[in-house]
Amino acid sequence: MTLKFVGSESPLPIQGVRLASAAAGIRHPGRDDLALVELSRTTESAAVFTQNRFCAAPVIVARENVANAQPRLLIFNAGNANAGTGAKGVVDARTITAEIARLTHCTQSEVLPFSTGVIGQRLECSEIIPVLPELVAGLSCDGWQAAARAMMTTDTVPKYCSIEVKIEDLTYRVTGMVKGSGMIHPNMATMLAFIACNADISRTHLQQILVECVARSFNRITVDGDTSTNDACVLSATKATSNGTPLTPHHSHWPAVVEAIGTIFETLAKSIVRDGEGATKFVEVVVDSGSESDSLAIATAIAQSPLVKTALFASDPNWGRILAAIGRAPVAGMEITDVSIWLNDYQIIVKGEPVDDYKEPIAAAVMAQTDIVVRVLLGEGGAVARIWTCDLSYEYVRINAEYRA
Amino acid sequence: MTLKFVGSESPLPIQGVRLASAAAGIRHPGRDDLALVELSRTTESAAVFTQNRFCAAPVIVARENVANAQPRLLIFNAGNANAGTGAKGVVDARTITAEIARLTHCTQSEVLPFSTGVIGQRLECSEIIPVLPELVAGLSCDGWQAAARAMMTTDTVPKYCSIEVKIEDLTYRVTGMVKGSGMIHPNMATMLAFIACNADISRTHLQQILVECVARSFNRITVDGDTSTNDACVLSATKATSNGTPLTPHHSHWPAVVEAIGTIFETLAKSIVRDGEGATKFVEVVVDSGSESDSLAIATAIAQSPLVKTALFASDPNWGRILAAIGRAPVAGMEITDVSIWLNDYQIIVKGEPVDDYKEPIAAAVMAQTDIVVRVLLGEGGAVARIWTCDLSYEYVRINAEYRA
Known part of the structure; x- marks a missing residue:
């Protein structure tokens, strides 16, 4: 078994995951503030969300959709959290996911929305909708770095990393990106994370891995002790790499792959703390x-x-x-x-x-x-x-x- | 019934309580950093202490003593918390209380020590002992203001207040002093409070009043959310004013006197927040x-x-x-x-x-x-x-x- 960790260099593409980013003017004019992730048809995903009782509109919609379908598209925006926006905010989130579903020939349940930024202001769908065709057209397996940058709010650096594990003739890869500059900064930032691997793992096992990894990574960091209205973390497995047998705890490759995923979670979590608001240590x-x-x-x-x-x-x-x-x-x-x-x-x-x-x-x-x-x-x-x-x-x-x- | 509240003016003396302050060089040369309180023989007292599992030496000694006797003398020092000082710290606290007991012809259990200031340094008994005769000689019913000043660490103002309630031919008085500039600042400050009234209240009832008042005053303030190793609060009743019947919940004067005590607790608690470290609001x-x-x-x-x-x-x-x-x-x-x-x-x-x-x-x-x-x-x-x-x-x-x- 050989292992390669990629930190600040370019993240490694994951077969089955394409990303794109674009500027919709939500955050600052001319800076990318939208990121779209497309997952292949074979991909299964698991998700966890904020424990805050007042969750943002995109969290409400994403929770609903992930319960009804396997996600195919994830849409992230920075600059506006779509939180504290009541029923209108839920309509806004659904308007955007519906348009993405239309453009990509998916069902609306296959699209998950994620927002981060200022609380209490309506998300301007009229600014986002016209940019969506450009986003869909721009999808690329090399889009990780730009997407990580588009998610930033008070973050000072884009945060991503990759790991590659070779076992026998298979090359497993895990790549993740995260935004966040503290546990919560509800008017400026919240934590959003997306991690993908090319392994063949079922949704049930992914959920188990996700919960355990989050407990030992994103739930083990604190900048200011608050918890956010928008936190969300998605773990996907594209199944592009397989020896024909899905990975389960009985599979000989399971420990190494699960450890690789855990390493990415821990590295991303630590990168949030290093980029914590005002952090010098x-x-x-x-x-x-x-x-x-x-x-x-x-x-x-x-x-x-x-x-x-x-x-x-x-x-x-x-x-x-x-x-x-x-x-x-x-x-x-x-x-x-x-x-x-x-x-x-x-x-x-x-x-x-x-x-x-x-x-x-x-x-x-x-x-x-x-x-x-x-x-x-x-x-x-x-x-x-x-x-x-x-x-x-x-x-x-x-x-x-x-x-x- | 008439009621008079005294805030920033001179605190009202309480018959049966005498106070003195002096400089022992613990805090800053030439500034008072010791305060002694003497309680008359008729006085009964109740006390509560920090919930922190690591309590300071004076808390250990005061808890022991208050369980064995009615307090007659309270010795406060600023500049050194006598916390994190292990068994030697307990010996230091006992050395000082023993000397005060000797000078005032009390038992050692009748003397309670209270310390506030830097953690982890030995309290220099050799500096304090020589000052004690001066302290005892200086006891005066007008010593409240100087004593409140001697307790200060990062506090920017001495904090005290009084209230007077006239019911029928009796004049009830409550005067209190407190030091603290936040819930906890273990290297610089902690909360210490002493409140006395002239009413005729038993120790059992005082303890009940104290616990309720603390719950609605000192336990309802937060500067930084920590809790201290040294927090202590004593409530005394000198019994100098009585119509012959001790105050109990059945006594017609009880509600007004208990409310007056509660007002002093709440006012002192708020004064800590107003003097909170860095507070502008x-x-x-x-x-x-x-x-x-x-x-x-x-x-x-x-x-x-x-x-x-x-x-x-x-x-x-x-x-x-x-x-x-x-x-x-x-x-x-x-x-x-x-x-x-x-x-x-x-x-x-x-x-x-x-x-x-x-x-x-x-x-x-x-x-x-x-x-x-x-x-x-x-x-x-x-x-x-x-x-x-x-x-x-x-x-x-x-x-x-x-x-x-």
């Missing part, structure tokens, strides 16, 4: 306690603490803030004397107190790096959870306070 | 839904959202962020079409969408005020909850990133 919080749910609760409390995040911004090895965050995590029976903490490889806390030869300049030097691992061991450990986050900077306040100025 | 979030717990969950989600808080800072009537925060509150069966929102008296959202004649300049003018009420009605309403918060500004990041620079 990428931070991995790793907690090892007696149970994975406890570890996750502690990691989340640390990663979401504004005081820990401002300390990270300031390169301040402020372990009191980390201890206090751990202490408020909803974990029973925790004692401060059970807690040890490392910044990267430098241990700062042993059993709740600074190590005997603690040198603040060393800890401060670690904190000054742009990639930091905060590692917590509770008791004997035994179950690890990871969360990725970024620091809280002036720039976060500026972006979110002045974005309309 | 005071924000009341009022939610009216079918149940008080739902209302509280929704109000908390709004008040803790960094996106709502940056919008408040920017005077941006960004209702999409408010809707998204409501949508992620853990409340079952909520529909966006149930939601109406007002900024002060200006309604912006009706049933999940902007009101028909919504004028953003009017909403922006409301948001530009320094006191803002965000009011949410869910469905028919029926149970109200209130949370007080402030905006998230550059100054919050600066204070918490650069405090040691």
Whole structure:
């Protein structure tokens, strides 16, 4: 088995997936703000959506459609979230999907809409509809990079990656793209992700892989702790590569392919954090306690603490803030004397107190790096959870306070 | 019945309570950083402490002592939280209380210690012990203002208030002081509060009043959503004023006195938010839904959202962020079409969408005020909850990133 990971280079095309992008004037004049994805007839797809009780119109329509058909076309727009737009917003989303269905000879249920951008403004169908024929005509297997760019809102870079795994005579490929600059920024951005592979996987198995991968990637990142009205993630399998037997957990290729898909999810999730609003540092919080749910609760409390995040911004090895965050995590029976903490490889806390030869300049030097691992061991450990986050900077306040100025 | 509220003027003395302050060099040279409170022999007291699992040494000692005796002396220090200091920190706290007990001829259990300030450094008993005789000698019923000032860390103003209620021939008084500049700032500040009244109330009833008042005051404010290692709140009743019958829920004076105590708690809590780190605005979030717990969950989600808080800072009537925060509150069966929102008296959202004649300049003018009420009605309403918060500004990041620079 050989494995090749593609990060910032051109994403690898996936046979059965064609993409196009175009400018409809929703976001900024002259910049692409629409992306269309076409999936071959053999493709099966799975999808997950935001847990926010107030979901946007495209989420309502996409949920309905994916329940009724295999998706053939995905339409993404940036600049307008079509959220808080009530019944009219649902009509707008359906108007666009209906027109795409007409142009591509599909049923309306085979078209899924995704929107990201400002909340509470109607999506101008009259601007989008005329651009759709150009989009359909422009579909190309090399369209990934442009499509990833068209999805951007406050994102500073397009985010995509690919992986290729060769097993026996088969070459499996996974390529994904994502937009998002935080867990939620409901007036400017939300998370949208599309990942495709060429493997032969059924919809049922894809849904299972998707849920597990999302739990360990997009659900493990936090920029500001909110959750969005528009989040959506689609995983597709085009079945272009197969040895005649669909991949199931019993297939010998299953572990490698599932791991490759997981790698793409994790890489895309981390790329969101690196591009987090105002982020100057990428931070991995790793907690090892007696149970994975406890570890996750502690990691989340640390990663979401504004005081820990401002300390990270300031390169301040402020372990009191980390201890206090751990202490408020909803974990029973925790004692401060059970807690040890490392910044990267430098241990700062042993059993709740600074190590005997603690040198603040060393800890401060670690904190000054742009990639930091905060590692917590509770008791004997035994179950690890990871969360990725970024620091809280002036720039976060500026972006979110002045974005309309 | 007549009622007089004293805000920024001098706090009213409480018969049976004497206070003193002094400088021990813990915080800044030459500034008072120690406050001592002496309670008369008739005084009964109740106390509540932080819910953080990692509580500071003084909290451990105060909890122990208050379980064993009626407090006679409370010693507060600013500049050092005596937290994350392990067994040595407990010894330090006990060393100080033992010395105060010796000087005042009390038992050690009758002395409660309270600390606030930097985490993880030993409290220098050798600096504090020599100052204690001066503190004891300086006790005065007029010492409230100086004591409130001595408790300050990042607080920009001393915070205290009084209320006086005359019923028949009795004059009930309640005076309180508090320090805190946010829910938690474990390296710089934490919340400490002391409230005394001259009424005749048993410890059992005081504890009941305290728990209810804290639930509706200090537990209803958020600056940054964290909880502290050092939070403590003591409510004392000196019994100097009585018509011979202790106040119980059956006493005709009970409602007025309990309401007066509640007013002091609420006023002190709001004063913390107004003095919140970097705060430029005071924000009341009022939610009216079918149940008080739902209302509280929704109000908390709004008040803790960094996106709502940056919008408040920017005077941006960004209702999409408010809707998204409501949508992620853990409340079952909520529909966006149930939601109406007002900024002060200006309604912006009706049933999940902007009101028909919504004028953003009017909403922006409301948001530009320094006191803002965000009011949410869910469905028919029926149970109200209130949370007080402030905006998230550059100054919050600066204070918490650069405090040691």
